[in-house]
Amino acid sequence: MQRIDLRSDTVTLPSPGMREAMARAVVGDDVWNEDPTVAELEALAAEWTGQAAGLFVPSGSMANLIAQLVHAGRGDEVICGQDAHCMHDEVGAGAALAGVQYAWIPGDGRFTAAEVAERIRPRTFHTPGTALVWLENTHNRGGGTVFPPEEVVRIAALCRERGLPLHLDGARVFHAAAALGVPVRELTRHFDSLSFCLSKALGAPIGSVLCGSTAFRTAAHRFRKMLGGGMRQVGIVAAAGVYALRHNVERIVQDHVHARRLAAALAGAPGLTVDPAAVETNIVMLGVPGDAPGLVERLAARGVLAWAPDDRRIRFVTHLDVDAAAVDRAAAVVREVVAG
Numbered sequence: 586m587q588r589i590d591l592r593s594d595t596v597t598l599p600s601p602g603m604r605e606a607m608a609r610a611v612v613g614d615d616v617w618n619e620d621p622t623v624a625e626l627e628a629l630a631a632e633w634t635g636q637a638a639g640l641f642v643p644s645g646s647m648a649n650l651i652a653q654l655v656h657a658g659r660g661d662e663v664i665c666g667q668d669a670h671c672m673h674d675e676v677g678a679g680a681a682l683a684g685v686q687y688a689w690i691p692g693d694g695r696f697t698a699a700e701v702a703e704r705i706r707p708r709t710f711h712t713p714g715t716a717l718v719w720l721e722n723t724h725n726r727g728g729g730t731v732f733p734p735e736e737v738v739r740i741a742a743l744c745r746e747r748g749l750p751l752h753l754d755g756a757r758v759f760h761a762a763a764a765l766g767v768p769v770r771e772l773t774r775h776f777d778s779l780s781f782c783l784s785k786a787l788g789a790p791i792g793s794v795l796c797g798s799t800a801f802r803t804a805a806h807r808f809r810k811m812l813g814g815g816m817r818q819v820g821i822v823a824a825a826g827v828y829a830l831r832h833n834v835e836r837i838v839q840d841h842v843h844a845r846r847l848a849a850a851l852a853g854a855p856g857l858t859v860d861p862a863a864v865e866t867n868i869v870m871l872g873v874p875g876d877a878p879g880l881v882e883r884l885a886a887r888g889v890l891a892w893a894p895d896d897r898r899i900r901f902v903t904h905l906d907v908d909a910a911a912v913d914r915a916a917a918v919v920r921e922v923v924a925g
């Protein structure tokens with residue numbers, strides 16, 4: 586049985602070209618700052634995002650935790666969207682390890698400067714103070730939605746005015762750039778810090794890069810060591826990231842075409858809710874009447890892998906290891922399983 590894995594874009598396998606680049610990588614001990622391939626990746630990431638410096642980290646979750654540790658203190662408040670990954674999908678790390686609490690804005694992950702302004706509060710004898718404003722672009726649980734760029738500019742101006750750092754969880758920010766047809770730095774340069782993942786649709790096996798000012802990098806570097814994220818001859822892995830940034834950025838739009846194709850093939854099926862016009866990037870959220878985990882199991886038995894973020898939704902993510910034929914096959918299986 587052919588297996589079509591649409592659980593996430595994290596499931597991509599390194600291509601032969603990427604593996605070759607990894608095998609050839611010149612390496613050194615990165616904890617001693619001596620790995621030239623890591624330095625190359627960090628410089629490339631800083632250039633792509635319009636920031637001064639980059640720091641290679643093992644995962645998007647560690648990037649998010651480090652950003653919170655750098656910008657916020659224990660008992661501080663982070664303003665973010667209601668369904669932010671840092672709040673729902675990182676085992677409570679922000680609360681457990683950075684000691685922050687979240688002031689969330691209702692909605693699908695997109696919000697306005699006015700909504701941020703309403704939630705900013707000073708640190709007083711009674712209240713936790715706002716320490717950080719947090720955006721996610723594209724928004725995962727929102728269904729791969731793109732944050733409106735003009736609102737980012739307004740939120741950045743507000744944060745500057747109020748002396749608050751602004752961070753971007755840009756795990757999939759390259760998708761936002763591809764959807765808008767702009768260079769990624771146009772979306773990232775407004776932030777004090779940001780991270781993006783190499784291990785998702787960019788096709789690398791491991792890693793994220795945390796970018797910001799040189800002072801931010803210095804602070805983040807210390808926390809990375811504290812969390813056990815100091816890696817040694819890790820250029821062998823960073824080489825995959827360099828390869829990904831050089832070869833796998835332009836092809837990302839294909840994933841969006843495949844996601845819309847999947848949504849269009851599922852639209853109108855009895856019992857399913859999906860609006861192909863609402864699919865902006867590589868994530869398709871399919872509404873089901875209930876027991877989404879049960880349906881996911883039945884799909885897996887037929888070789889189509891997906892994920893249920895809650896009881897009424899199934900998420901499909903397209904990526905570089907699925908083509909149009911796989912998407913069509915997956916849609917046919919979903920329709921059959923739902924009908925049966």
Ligand code: TLP
Binds near residue numbers: 721784
């Ligand atoms: N998201 C994963 C799961 O954790 C849900 C996925 O399959 O989508 N920020 C965002 C917006 C993310 O979507 C993810 C991963 C992360 C951070 C964390 O990245 P990793 O998995 O590298 O720790």
